[in-house]
Amino acid sequence: MGTDLHALLRSLRVWAPEATTLPPFDPATAPAEPLPLFTEWFAEAVAAGQPEPHTMSLATSDEAGHPDVRTVMLHGADTTGWTFATHVTSRKGHHLAARPYAALGFYWPTLGRQVRVRGPVTAAPAQEGQADLHARSTGALAAALTGHQSEVLGSLEELAEASETAWTEAQSRPDAPVPTWTLYRLAPQEVEFFQGDARRRHVRLTYRRTGEQGWTSTLLWP
Ligand SMILES: Cc1cc2nc3c(=O)[nH]c(=O)nc-3n(C[C@H](O)[C@H](O)[C@H](O)COP(=O)(O)O)c2cc1C
Secondary structure: OOOOHHHHHHHOOOOOOOOOOOOOOOHHHOOOOHHHHHHHHHHHHHHOOOOOOOEEEEEEEOOOOOEEEEEEEOOEEEOOEEEEEEEOOOHHHHHHHHOOEEEEEEEEHHHOEEEEEEEEEEEOOHHHHHHHHHOOOHHHHHHHHHOOOOOOOOOHHHHHHHHHHHHHHHHHOOOOOOOOEEEEEEOOOEEEEEEOOOOOOOEEEEEEEEOOOEEEEEEEOO
Protein backbone atom coordinates (compact mmCIF):
# COMPACT_ATOMS: atom_id res chain seq x y z
CA MET A 1 0.00 0.00 0.00
CA GLY A 2 1.40 3.39 -0.98
CA THR A 3 1.62 6.25 1.48
CA ASP A 4 0.72 9.69 0.26
CA LEU A 5 3.49 11.68 1.84
CA HIS A 6 2.19 15.00 0.60
CA ALA A 7 -1.32 14.39 1.93
CA LEU A 8 0.19 13.44 5.29
CA LEU A 9 2.37 16.54 5.33
CA ARG A 10 -0.59 18.78 4.55
CA SER A 11 -2.57 17.19 7.38
CA LEU A 12 0.05 17.97 10.01
CA ARG A 13 0.43 21.15 12.06
CA VAL A 14 3.05 22.36 14.46
CA TRP A 15 2.07 23.18 18.03
CA ALA A 16 -1.30 21.43 18.15
CA PRO A 17 -3.05 22.97 21.20
CA GLU A 18 -3.49 19.56 22.86
CA ALA A 19 0.25 18.83 22.72
CA THR A 20 1.82 22.26 23.05
CA THR A 21 1.70 25.18 25.45
CA LEU A 22 3.13 28.37 23.99
CA PRO A 23 4.31 30.41 26.96
CA PRO A 24 4.69 34.15 26.54
CA PHE A 25 8.30 35.31 26.25
CA ASP A 26 9.08 38.91 27.12
CA PRO A 27 12.64 39.66 25.95
CA ALA A 28 12.66 42.77 28.15
CA THR A 29 12.88 40.46 31.18
CA ALA A 30 15.60 38.25 29.65
CA PRO A 31 18.98 38.09 31.40
CA ALA A 32 22.01 39.92 30.03
CA GLU A 33 23.70 36.59 29.15
CA PRO A 34 22.35 33.52 27.35
CA LEU A 35 23.41 30.80 29.80
CA PRO A 36 20.86 31.56 32.57
CA LEU A 37 18.09 31.73 29.95
CA PHE A 38 19.19 28.43 28.42
CA THR A 39 19.24 26.84 31.88
CA GLU A 40 15.75 28.21 32.62
CA TRP A 41 14.29 27.06 29.29
CA PHE A 42 15.93 23.64 29.69
CA ALA A 43 14.40 23.20 33.15
CA GLU A 44 11.03 24.32 31.80
CA ALA A 45 11.27 21.81 28.93
CA VAL A 46 11.93 19.03 31.48
CA ALA A 47 9.06 20.23 33.69
CA ALA A 48 6.70 20.35 30.67
CA GLY A 49 7.46 16.70 29.89
CA GLN A 50 9.40 17.40 26.70
CA PRO A 51 10.81 14.00 25.65
CA GLU A 52 14.61 13.92 25.51
CA PRO A 53 15.25 17.65 25.82
CA HIS A 54 18.95 16.88 26.21
CA THR A 55 19.32 15.73 22.61
CA MET A 56 20.41 18.28 20.04
CA SER A 57 21.40 18.60 16.42
CA LEU A 58 25.13 19.09 15.95
CA ALA A 59 26.11 20.69 12.65
CA THR A 60 29.70 20.53 11.42
CA SER A 61 31.40 21.19 8.07
CA ASP A 62 33.77 18.97 6.15
CA GLU A 63 37.08 20.12 4.72
CA ALA A 64 35.34 21.49 1.62
CA GLY A 65 32.96 23.50 3.83
CA HIS A 66 29.99 21.26 3.09
CA PRO A 67 27.63 20.98 6.08
CA ASP A 68 26.54 17.83 7.89
CA VAL A 69 24.27 17.28 10.86
CA ARG A 70 23.38 14.55 13.36
CA THR A 71 21.85 14.18 16.82
CA VAL A 72 24.04 14.00 19.93
CA MET A 73 23.50 14.33 23.67
CA LEU A 74 24.20 17.51 25.58
CA HIS A 75 26.66 16.71 28.39
CA GLY A 76 26.71 20.11 30.03
CA ALA A 77 26.51 23.87 29.62
CA ASP A 78 28.35 26.36 31.80
CA THR A 79 30.39 29.54 31.42
CA THR A 80 33.05 27.59 29.48
CA GLY A 81 30.60 26.35 26.87
CA TRP A 82 28.21 23.61 25.76
CA THR A 83 29.71 20.09 25.82
CA PHE A 84 29.08 16.89 23.89
CA ALA A 85 31.10 13.72 23.42
CA THR A 86 32.01 11.48 20.52
CA HIS A 87 34.88 9.62 18.90
CA VAL A 88 37.67 11.83 17.57
CA THR A 89 37.93 9.29 14.73
CA SER A 90 34.26 9.61 13.68
CA ARG A 91 33.15 11.63 10.68
CA LYS A 92 32.23 14.57 12.91
CA GLY A 93 35.57 14.18 14.71
CA HIS A 94 37.37 14.57 11.37
CA HIS A 95 35.18 17.56 10.53
CA LEU A 96 36.00 19.23 13.84
CA ALA A 97 39.73 18.58 13.32
CA ALA A 98 39.57 20.25 9.89
CA ARG A 99 37.14 23.04 10.86
CA PRO A 100 36.85 23.47 14.63
CA TYR A 101 33.54 25.29 14.52
CA ALA A 102 30.00 23.96 15.00
CA ALA A 103 26.36 24.82 15.56
CA LEU A 104 23.89 23.20 17.94
CA GLY A 105 20.12 23.12 17.57
CA PHE A 106 17.60 22.30 20.29
CA TYR A 107 13.90 21.95 19.52
CA TRP A 108 11.41 21.61 22.36
CA PRO A 109 7.99 21.35 20.66
CA THR A 110 6.13 20.89 23.94
CA LEU A 111 6.78 24.61 24.56
CA GLY A 112 7.24 25.72 20.93
CA ARG A 113 10.84 26.65 21.64
CA GLN A 114 14.09 26.46 19.69
CA VAL A 115 17.61 27.36 20.79
CA ARG A 116 20.56 27.73 18.43
CA VAL A 117 24.18 27.96 19.54
CA ARG A 118 27.24 28.65 17.33
CA GLY A 119 30.91 28.92 18.05
CA PRO A 120 34.40 27.45 17.96
CA VAL A 121 34.93 23.96 19.34
CA THR A 122 37.88 22.57 21.29
CA ALA A 123 38.58 19.10 22.62
CA ALA A 124 38.65 18.91 26.42
CA PRO A 125 41.73 17.34 28.05
CA ALA A 126 41.63 13.51 27.70
CA GLN A 127 41.31 13.06 31.47
CA GLU A 128 38.17 15.19 31.58
CA GLY A 129 36.64 13.29 28.64
CA GLN A 130 37.32 9.90 30.24
CA ALA A 131 35.94 11.04 33.62
CA ASP A 132 32.80 12.28 31.86
CA LEU A 133 32.40 8.92 30.11
CA HIS A 134 32.92 6.92 33.29
CA ALA A 135 30.26 8.96 35.09
CA ARG A 136 27.70 7.82 32.50
CA SER A 137 25.75 4.59 32.06
CA THR A 138 27.18 1.14 31.37
CA GLY A 139 25.43 1.31 27.99
CA ALA A 140 27.20 4.56 27.16
CA LEU A 141 30.56 2.99 28.02
CA ALA A 142 29.73 -0.17 26.03
CA ALA A 143 28.75 1.94 23.03
CA ALA A 144 31.98 3.93 23.25
CA LEU A 145 34.03 0.72 23.67
CA THR A 146 32.40 -0.78 20.57
CA GLY A 147 34.22 1.89 18.57
CA HIS A 148 34.69 2.12 14.79
CA GLN A 149 32.07 4.88 14.66
CA SER A 150 31.36 6.07 11.09
CA GLU A 151 33.47 3.29 9.52
CA VAL A 152 31.85 0.93 7.00
CA LEU A 153 30.27 -2.07 8.78
CA GLY A 154 30.43 -5.43 7.01
CA SER A 155 27.42 -7.04 8.68
CA LEU A 156 25.15 -6.80 11.69
CA GLU A 157 26.75 -10.00 13.04
CA GLU A 158 30.07 -8.17 13.17
CA LEU A 159 28.44 -5.40 15.19
CA ALA A 160 26.71 -7.88 17.53
CA GLU A 161 30.03 -9.59 18.26
CA ALA A 162 31.91 -6.36 18.93
CA SER A 163 29.03 -5.05 21.04
CA GLU A 164 28.89 -8.23 23.18
CA THR A 165 32.62 -7.93 23.89
CA ALA A 166 32.19 -4.23 24.69
CA TRP A 167 29.27 -4.87 27.09
CA THR A 168 31.28 -7.56 28.93
CA GLU A 169 34.21 -5.16 29.22
CA ALA A 170 32.00 -2.24 30.33
CA GLN A 171 30.32 -4.35 33.01
CA SER A 172 33.56 -5.74 34.43
CA ARG A 173 35.65 -2.55 34.09
CA PRO A 174 33.48 0.55 34.65
CA ASP A 175 36.63 2.68 34.26
CA ALA A 176 37.83 1.06 31.01
CA PRO A 177 39.55 3.76 28.94
CA VAL A 178 38.33 4.58 25.44
CA PRO A 179 41.18 6.64 23.97
CA THR A 180 39.23 7.91 20.96
CA TRP A 181 36.24 9.07 23.05
CA THR A 182 36.49 12.85 23.36
CA LEU A 183 34.59 15.55 25.17
CA TYR A 184 34.19 18.62 22.97
CA ARG A 185 33.38 22.09 24.18
CA LEU A 186 31.64 24.67 22.02
CA ALA A 187 32.36 28.21 23.22
CA PRO A 188 29.25 30.17 22.25
CA GLN A 189 29.64 33.29 20.12
CA GLU A 190 25.97 33.46 19.23
CA VAL A 191 22.93 31.99 21.02
CA GLU A 192 19.41 32.45 19.71
CA PHE A 193 16.16 31.84 21.58
CA PHE A 194 12.97 31.35 19.56
CA GLN A 195 9.56 31.29 21.23
CA GLY A 196 6.76 30.18 18.94
CA ASP A 197 3.50 32.12 18.96
CA ALA A 198 0.07 30.95 17.79
CA ARG A 199 -0.41 34.12 15.70
CA ARG A 200 3.03 33.53 14.17
CA ARG A 201 4.48 36.54 15.99
CA HIS A 202 7.36 34.37 17.07
CA VAL A 203 9.87 36.05 19.34
CA ARG A 204 13.52 35.67 18.37
CA LEU A 205 16.15 36.98 20.74
CA THR A 206 19.76 36.55 19.70
CA TYR A 207 22.81 37.08 21.90
CA ARG A 208 26.21 37.85 20.40
CA ARG A 209 29.47 37.88 22.24
CA THR A 210 31.28 41.19 22.50
CA GLY A 211 34.93 40.80 23.47
CA GLU A 212 36.00 38.27 26.08
CA GLN A 213 33.15 38.49 28.58
CA GLY A 214 30.31 40.67 27.36
CA TRP A 215 27.13 39.94 25.44
CA THR A 216 24.80 42.06 23.38
CA SER A 217 21.29 40.97 22.45
CA THR A 218 18.88 41.97 19.71
CA LEU A 219 15.49 40.92 18.41
CA LEU A 220 15.22 39.36 14.96
CA TRP A 221 12.28 39.26 12.60
CA PRO A 222 10.78 35.81 12.70
C1 LIG B 1 19.08 10.41 20.37
C2 LIG B 1 20.46 10.22 19.85
C3 LIG B 1 21.55 10.54 20.64
C4 LIG B 1 22.84 10.36 20.17
N1 LIG B 1 23.90 10.76 20.94
C5 LIG B 1 25.16 10.63 20.45
C6 LIG B 1 26.28 11.12 21.20
O1 LIG B 1 26.13 11.73 22.28
N2 LIG B 1 27.51 10.95 20.69
C7 LIG B 1 27.71 10.33 19.48
O2 LIG B 1 28.87 10.19 19.08
N3 LIG B 1 26.69 9.89 18.74
C8 LIG B 1 25.41 10.03 19.19
N4 LIG B 1 24.35 9.61 18.42
C9 LIG B 1 24.64 9.04 17.08
C10 LIG B 1 24.88 10.18 16.08
O3 LIG B 1 23.64 10.77 15.70
C11 LIG B 1 25.62 9.69 14.80
O4 LIG B 1 24.89 8.64 14.19
C12 LIG B 1 27.03 9.21 15.12
O5 LIG B 1 27.65 9.99 16.11
C13 LIG B 1 27.89 9.21 13.87
O6 LIG B 1 27.93 10.52 13.33
P1 LIG B 1 29.08 10.96 12.30
O7 LIG B 1 29.24 9.84 11.31
O8 LIG B 1 28.59 12.22 11.66
O9 LIG B 1 30.35 11.19 13.08
C14 LIG B 1 23.06 9.80 18.87
C15 LIG B 1 21.94 9.48 18.08
C16 LIG B 1 20.67 9.70 18.55
C17 LIG B 1 19.51 9.37 17.64
